[in-house]
Amino acid sequence: MATARRPEKPSAVPSDLIPSSSPAFGTPVHPINPRRTASIRAPLALKPAAGSTVLPILLPPATLRPLAFRTFTKKHNLTLTASALHALAGFVGKHCGSGWREDGLAEKVLEEIAKSWKKCGGRGIVEGDNETLNSILRTLEGSMSAGTIIQGSTLGGQSSFNFGPEIAGQMTRPPLDSGTSFGMSSLEVEDKEEEEDVLTDPREWVKVIGAFEQPKLVYNVNQKHFEKSSSKPSLFPDPAHKTDLFRQRYHIVHQRILRNEAFQAPTFSTARSATLSRTGPAVTAQTNTITPIANLLGRTGSTHLLLGMFTVSATGALSLSDLTGTITLDIQHARPIPENGAYFAPGMIVLVEGSYEEEGGTTSTLGGSGGIGGTIGGKFVAFSVGHPPCEKRTATLGGAEEVDKNGLAGPAFGWTDFLGVGSQRATGSRMKKIASKLLGAEKAHNVVIASDLHLDVPSTLSALRTLLRAHTPDPTDAHPVYPLAIILMGNFCSKASLAGAPGAGSIGYKEHFDTLAYVLAEFQQLIAHTTLVFVPGDNDAWPSAFSSGATTPLPRKPVPQLFTNRILKTVAEANRQVWGVGKAKGKEGEVIWTSNPSRLTWFGVRGEMAILRDDVVGRLQRTSIRFNKLPPDVDDEMPYAPSNQQQGLESQDAMDLDLNRPAEPAWNQKQQEELDYDTQTARALTRTMLSQSHLSPFPLSARPLQWDFAHTLNLYPLPTSVVIADSEAPAFVVKYFGCTVMNPGSIGESGGRGRREGRARWVEYDIRSCTGIVRSEG
Structure with a gap:
């Protein structure tokens, strides 16, 4: 009986191996049949005839993995799960025998399987139990x-087999909630040049992904990659999922920090570098090291850098928690970094530098509620507190804009498909080519964003007419330019609808949308050439019926269709009037009612916009921690002044601001003091949200979340742009770490400010140049 060959040790381990939990040697799916016999394999010169019998072998999945990776992933942009690799190893070992490698039999078989899988409309990830x-x-x-x-x-x-309509049909249009984490895009467009020629309108490459359609990926700490969640998200999850919500946030921030240059240990130690240096003394490399809280025991008086989440204990004391334990914080002498440029509130994951002090010889007090290891005795005297350093989108996913100055490895998750629209490695180059062909440099391709569209306020409807009129081209223009999408965000009623307030019942709520339909009918050319996207607020149905306008759990579903039928009919009638009976595929107007939050993507992974309607600034100001101000005579060179951490973060403080004026240079402490209050608020909000990689970095008591859908609020990888529609914050456009953060403010500027009725304010974002601007007309 022939046995499997010993796997050869590869010369170099590629950086994008297929994640698998399979052991090096595993049991194949198909056992060897002892009654089947075959002659001993002859040398290559005396190979048996094609009709001879193949002797099955035990082929370990790990041995087949390199060949399967080249065939499925590199060539066909597919990814194998551990179960699929196990099934293929058993199939190849049974039917190809010992000649699977030398004779090239396995490669042909895997090639045929990959082609057949794509022909059947399979998703980007191949599962063994499919x-x-x-x-x-x-x-x-x-x-x-x-x-x-x-x-x-x-x-x-392309494929050799026909599997019947019942199997091919169920795989033609995979649902987005299936959550493929690697491989090709699910844009329903085959990888053919002919399809690219058909889709000539940029709007056909724009896609809205609701929160309940977004795939759920979890970070695997052991294998250091994102994988599809094994459980289906539910509105009534297991209580353990509440803990997993914060653990996932911590894992994402922690793995992001460890890839930062300031937290990577040098290749050679200082002593070794001094020995090898002949030209002069060695330069001491300053590297930050994160200490787990449980490791503080017995190390009183020593200085450490901790990474943990701000929590408030049952006694009201401020504490810091990580996955190993909890410790009480003393921030009496702590300095925030920067001092006035960010918010620090419970629920945020922060870096704290300080010294550990034991009290009364007590080393630990177990059984606490703060962490896995309980509450650590003593306290941690904080010297400085700062947000984790942010990470650019190109460093996470890669792309043509990525410049690696230090010669380090490529992007961390280039093959990961976070939104179900394709990964950067699989579709990035193709999408870039399509985008450069369709997005001409001679005109802008804007996405218009407006919020607080109170339909029960007459001045808001006048402001909406001003917005629509500003984006309706001149009828005499030979080449009119329409916006790709117009995003209208709630609240769509100034009072909590369906909560018993006068004039805010179900009939009145529907009449408000009927009024909006009449306003849209005045601009048939515009609504027939663009996509209308509606995002609800806390005052909108149905959650407002029981919350009375208070904070509702995120994410929340769109406005029910029974209130919006008139708008759908208005857009359909505009399409008939403009395009005639025969539809112009991909060019007619469209209405999308999506969730809050939601995502807007264009050209697959090429661009991404995270959209949230929430009053974040007010919640940050109510819950933020107040640090003591330093006396004016205190020297900056005090022993507890932050050194490496402050310098590293200040070098990343470059932030561009666009408030209808030229962008300002990088802001330091002196420039920050000279900025007005609105500008400081915009920059502090931007820094806080992007550094936390989350749209709602609060405890569940301050901002409730649906546990199984909390992943939809993650800002990792960093989107191309973020829209935070906050009625309590000033309108702004800020660019930080390559991400454009925008707040359109209220669409109507006349209310309470003494300005004339009909004046509107909104934000325009150009997807080609990734820049935004606040516009105000009327």
């Missing part, structure tokens, strides 16, 4: 002889 894969293997098994595929059984073209 019925389509099992049907492909069963059909292929009857068409093989001596390890080769019988040519007479093939049908030609």
Whole structure:
């Protein structure tokens, strides 16, 4: 009996291996049949005839992994799970025998399986328990002889088999909530040049992804990659999912910090560098090291850098928690970094530098509620507190704009598909080519954003007419330019609807949207050439019926269709009037009612906009921690003044601001003091949200979240742009770490400010240049 060859040790381990939990040697799916016999394999010069019998072997999945990776991932942009790799190893070992590698039998078989999978409309990730894969293997098994595929059984073209309409149909349009984490895009467009020629309108490449359609990926700490969640998200999850919500946030921030240059240990130690240096003394490399809280025990008086979440204990004391324990914080002498440029509130993950002090010889007090290891005795005297350093989108996903100055490894998750629209490695180059062809430099491709569209206030409808009129081209223009999308965000009623308030019942709420339909009907050319996206607020149905306008759990579903039928009919009528009976595919107007929050993507992974309607600034100001101001005679060179951490963060403080004026240079402490209050608020909000990589970095008591859908509020990888519609914050456009953060403010500027009625304010974002501007007209 022939056995499997010992796997050869690769010369170099590639950085994008297929994640798998399979052992090095595993049991194949198909056991060896002892009654099947075959002659001993002859040398290459005396190979048996094609009709001879193949002797099955035990082929470990780890041995087949390199070949499967080249065939499925590199060539066909597919990814194998551990179960699929196990099934393929058993199939190849049974039908190709010991000649699977030398004779090239396995490569041909895997190539045929990959083509058949894509022909059936399979998703970017191949699962072993999938019925389509099992049907492909069963059909292929009857068409093989001596390890080769019988040519007479093939049908030609890209795939050789027909699996029936019932199997192909169920895989043609995979749901987004299936959550593929690697591989090709699910844009329903085949990878053919002919399809690219058909989709000539940029709006056909714009896609809205609701929070309940976004795939759920969890970070695997052991394998250091994101993988599809094994459980289906539910509105009534297990209580353990509440803890997992914060653990996932911590894991994402922690792995992001460890890739930062300031937290990477040098290749050679200082002593080794001094020995090797002959030209002068060695330069001491200053590296930050994060200490787990549990490791503070017995190290009183020593200085450490901690990474943890601000929490408030049952006694009201401020504490810091990580995955190993909790410790009480003393921030009496702490300095925030920067001092006035960010918010610090409970629920945020922060870096704290300070010294550990034990009290009364007590080393620990177990059984606390703060962390896995309980509450650590003593206290941690904080010297400085800062947000974790942010990470650019190109460093996470890669791209043409990525410049690696230090020669480090490529992007961390280039093959990961976070939104179900394709990964950067799989579709990035193709999407860049399509975008450069469709997005001409001679005109702008804008997304218009407006919020607080109170339909029960007459001045708001006048402001909306001003906005629509400003984006309606001149009828005499030979090449009119329409916005790609107009995002209208709630609250759509100034009072909590369906909560018993006068004039805010179900009938009145529907009449408000009917009034909006009449306003839209005045601009048929515009609504027939653009996409209208509606995002609800806390005052909108149905959550407002029981919350009375108070904070509702995020994410929340869109406005029910029974209130919005008139708008759908108005847009359909505009399409008939402009385009006629025969529809111009991909060019007619469209209405999308999405969730809060939601995502807007264009050209796959090329661009991404995170959209949230929430009053974040007010919540930050109410819950933020107040630090003591330093006396004016205190020297900056005090022993507890932050050194490496402050310098590293100040070098990343470059932030561009666009308030209808030229962008200002990088702001230091002196420039920051000279800025007005609105500018400081905009920059502090931007820094806080992007550094936390989350749209709601608060405890659940301050901002409730639906536990199983909290991943939809993650800002990792960093989006191309973020829209935070906050009625309590000033309108602004700020760019930080390559991400444009925008707040359109209220669409109507006349209320309470003595300005004339009909004046409107909104934000325009150009997807080609990734820049935004606050506009105000009327």
